[in-house]
Amino acid sequence: MTAPFPIAPDAHHGLSVHEVVLLLETDPSRGLSDAVAQERLARFGPNTLPAPTGSAVLSTILRQFHHPLIYVLLLAAVVTASLHEFVDAAVISGVVLVNAVVGFIQETRAEAALDSLRAMVRTEATVVRGGHARVLESDALVPGDLVMVEAGDKVPADVRLLRESELRVDESALTGESAPVDKCEVVLPEATPVADRRNMAYSGTLVTAGSGTGVVVATGSETEIGEIHRLVGAADVLATPLTAKLAWFSKVLTIAILGLAGATFALGLARRQDAVETFTAAIALAVGAIPEGLPAAVTITLAIGVARMAKRRAVVRRLPAVETLGSTTVICADKTGTLTENQMTVRRIWTPDQAVEVTGSGYVPEGDLLGADGQRLSPDGNAALRWALLAGAVCNDATVRFDGERWTATGDPTEAAMVVVAAKAGLAADADHGFRRIAQIPFSSERQYMATLHTTPEHRTVVLVKGAVERVTEMCDTAMGADGALRPLDRRAVTAAADCLTAEGLRVLACGMRPAEDSARLSEDQLAGAVTLTGLQAMLDPPRAAASAAVAACRSAGIAVKMITGDHAGTATAIAHSVGLLEAASREGAVLTGADLAALPDDDVPATVERARVFARVTPEQKLRLVQGLQFMGHVVAMTGDGVNDAPALRQASIGVAMGRSGTEVAKDAADVVLTDDDFATIEAAVEEGRGVFDNLTKFIAWTLPTNVGEGLVILVAIGLGAVLPILPTQILWINMTTAVALGLTLAFEPKEAGIMTRPPRDPREPLLTRSLVGRIALVSSLLVAGSWWLFEWELGHGATLPEARTAALNVFVVVEGFYLFSCRSLTRSAWRIGLFSNTWLVVGVLVQALAQILVTYLPAMNSVFQTAPLDADGWARIFAIALVVMSVVAVQKRLGQRKAC
Structure with a gap:
């Protein structure tokens, strides 16, 4: 939808009410007529977010097969079918099919975030048309409609406010602002960011207090949430480090297999060997080189990682995300709800005679009030403290309740914090039952205070006041001491105390009281110069208890942590210091605001965001921009978030992490991982599990490729020498399929190695097959070729039949794989240091494979199918001797590698 009138849809905050009404051709009291509304609805469309066009189901399915490794597997299925090994062909085809189904499900799930956004903007709205108020579905709203909102309503479209009464709107899901925003009709500069546009109410946000009337200036895709919808849809879903590495590995493997098979066939023809036999040998080479068990190993290893993460309160929505967390080099953490509790908490109370520390966190009414000496205080011994607590808790519209699982607040979070601190001081009964409200002056952005008139438990009448420090102190000429006596107000002391608390990133409110002369009336003129200041309450959304340790653990693991928030820079900086993101004297450029980012040229963004640690007052588009900047610098970026405003960045990030408790459905659907406890410390645990998953995948590849290459x-050596094949294609398939399941998959259950979180993250540019891993594969495959050829020739030279010699060569591969499996449990440490029985599944797998080898060697039916023959004890002794030699050589190579690393 295009802008309906000649003005940018996000510029109405810079116009006066009169200009907006004229521009939108509406009536500020009667609204649009039904006829005009219907014409605009036909012209601009319904107030909904556009549904994705999507691709055909068939093309989505076909995309699941568009991968080099899948091509190789399909080739393997064709080859095995041509060899009349239909069971093996069916198994390989089944692996391909399962991977395609999983991929299809994951791809169709990707639209869930957009579906949640569309559902979020659907609501009912009170609309004035033709002078009559009526309730309509929000879909029917059009630009120029006059809408009315009140506490509890969801704003149905982007609205320019015409009138308001104590209106407050929770915009945290859209902007990241931790506290509800006071609204007014004042004209604002055009450059004002969304989070500071106090004369606008945006689609999808929630009215927490008061009421208001406004004119719809944008609907559907032209709203702010519509812009987020566009960003979510446009965000690139990047390949994970694992999928990218597997894609590269698969391409290389495909080329190598086809090249070797072609070279084998050409070599045989050049030596004038039988073309059919040579072709059969080339097929055998291709079958041997294909790691049929790799896709299954990847899927199962990732699935086990998912289960392990779930036990640590991280629910994985996309399998590759498990490994991506282990590759993370930067975590961009949302402040509110991730690093903090998302529950405002009073931390300091100042009275004219005393400074008080408050313990406890969040809405749980547990904690103490401590004096300067650390001793517990009671409000009974300090009148000023008692009246400061009562003013905060009684002059209040919030409630805090236990819902059976946790403490939750209804109403303004700031007011909820004041209710909780009064409960900590033992004043809950007084606050709830002892005071009866008679009249009130509600809070407003212009007034900046709230006042209430009550009768006390002693049947006296009292006025309680709370609000901005500057505004409340204007009403005060006196202050209350600890003994209850009144004294002249020391304004400098109050200002100094407030400034000191504000410098710590705390939000400060002043509290006051006065006895009431008129027991039935309350007006503003009664308060001027007549209120007694009782104290200041200072609060913030506190850091989570485990946040500091988790940040430190990430940094020791070489992972940079950056805070991204829509909150103010001062608040963000204070929290960053408290959790260890910023040192006492942070370097220049460590804290950036949305305005700073907006002023940066595109070329300077990547390097600048890499240096910075805190980003405050940022918009959804800027969050997306800085994630892209970090990715441009080569980082694997994990992004956390809980609001609608986080969804585009969650989709763009290498790994999106949403909050399970406080997160919106939009954020959860856009993310790859959901934290069930909303705790940053869980991310650190998930990173640890992700590193373990990649380690196990690497171990599987290090174990399986030497066999495939060998x-x-x-086969290549046999063709080159013009000799008979030491192993037949059917025997190669037996080795690959049985050992992959019985032996290789047991590595998926391998426990994490010690010190996994003390090493730096892997370089994202590092290939799956590192130089040391290639060296290990080349060494073991060479030993396999040499050992199997030597034993094959030895058996033939000492009177064994061809089936017996081939059976001996077959068992060399399997037994060496079994011994080598124990070595692969760690790529750097000795198998003896790990412990032989710390992975029970591995021991079970070896026993199962041993039984399978006995059957294929001695069972007549198996002898007939696989052209094998029984072996005597001497033959087995030679096989195990070769396996021990390989194991010893690998151990020496590991030891030399450790010395070189030192």
Whole structure:
């Protein structure tokens, strides 16, 4: 939808009410007529977010097969079918099919975030048309409609406010602002960011107090939430480090297999060997080189990682996300609800005679009030403290309740914090039952205070006041001491105390009281110069208890942590210091605001955001921009978030992490991982699990590729020497399929190695096959070729039949794989230091494979199918001797590698 009138849809905050009404051709009291509304609805469309066009189901399915490794597997299925090994062909085809189904499900789930956004903007709205108020579905709203909102309503479209009465709107899901925003009709500069546009109410936000009337200036895709919808849809879903590495590995493997098979066939023809036999040998080489068990190993290893993460309160929505967390180099953490509790908490109370520390966190009414000496205080011994607490808790519209699982607040979070601190001081009964409200002056952004008239438990009448420090102190000429006596107000002391608390990132409110002369009336003129200041309450959304330790653990693991929030820079900086993101004297450029980012040229963004640690007052588009900047610098970025405003960045990030408790459905659907406890410390635990998953995948590849390469080389050597094949294609398939399941998959259950979180993250540019891993594969595959060829020739030279010699060569591969499996439990440490029985599944797998080898060697039916023959004890002794030699050589190579690393 295009802008309906000649003005940018996000510029109405810079116009007067009169200009907006004229521009939108509406009536500020009667609204649009039904006829005009219907014409505009036909012209601009319904007030909904556009549904995705999507791609055809068939093309989505076909995309699941568009991968080099899948091509190789399909080739393997065709080859095995041509060899009349239909069972093996069916198994390989089944692996391909399962991977395609999983991929299809994951891809169709990607639209869930957009579906949640569309659902979020659907609501009912009170609309004035033709001078009559009526309730309509929000879909029917059009630009120029006059809408009315009150506490509890969801704002149905982007609205320019015409009139308001004590209106407050919770915009945290859209802007990240931790506290509800006071609204007014004042004209604002055009450059005012969304989070500071106090004369606007935006679609999808929630009215927490008061009421208001406004004119709809944008609907559907032209709203702010519509812009987020566009960003979510446009965000690139990047390949994870694992999928990117597997794609590269698969391409290389495909080229290598086809090249070797072609070279084998050409070599045989050049030596004038039988074309059919040569072709059969080339097929055997291709079959041997294909790691049929790799896709299954990847899926199962990731699935086990998912289960382990779930036990640590991280629910994974996309399998590759498990490994991506282990590759993370930067975590961009949302402040509110992730690093903090998302529950305002009073931390300091100042009275004219005393400074008080408050313990406890969040809405749980547990904690103490402590004096300067650390001793617990009671409000009974300090009149000023008691009246400061009562003013905060009684002159208040919030409630805090236990819902059976946790303490939750209804109403303004700031007021909820004052209710909780009074309960900590033992004043809950007084606050709830002892005071009866008679009249009130509600809070407003212009007034900046709230006042209430009550009768006390002693049947006296009293006025209680709370609000901005500057505004409340204007009403005060006196202050209350600890003994209850009144004294002249020391304004400098109050200002100094408030400034000191504000410098710590705390939000400060002043409290006061006065006995009431008129027991039935309350007006503003009664308060001027007549209120007694009782104290200041200072609060903030406190850091989570485990946040500091988790940040420190991430940094020791080489992972940079950056805070991103829509809150003010001062608040963000204070929290960043408290959790260890900023040192006492942070370097220049460590804290950036949305305005700073907006002023940066595109070329300077990547390097600048890499240096910065805190980003405050940022918009959804800027969050997306800084994630892209970090990715441009080569980082694997994990982004956390809970609001609608986080959804585009969650989709763009290498790994999106949403909050399970406080997060919106939009954020959860856009994310790859959901934290069930909303705790940053869980991310650190998930990173640890992710590193373990990648380690196990690497171990599987280090274990399986020497066999595949060795099998291919055995065939190549046979062709080169003009000799008979030491292993047949059917025997190669037996080795690959049985050992992959019985032996290789047991590595998925391998426990994490010690010190996994003390090493730096892997370089995202590092290939799956590192130089050391290639060296290990080359060494073991060479030993396999040499050992199997030597034993094959030895058996033939000492009177064994061809089936017996081939059976001996087959068992060399399997037994060496079994011994080598124990070595692969760690790529750097000795198998003996790990402990032979710390992975029970591995021991079970070896026993199962041993039984399978006995059957294929001695069972007549198996002898007939696989052309094998029984072996005597001497033959097995030679096989195990070769396996021990390979194991010893690998151990020496590990030891030399450790010395070189030192």
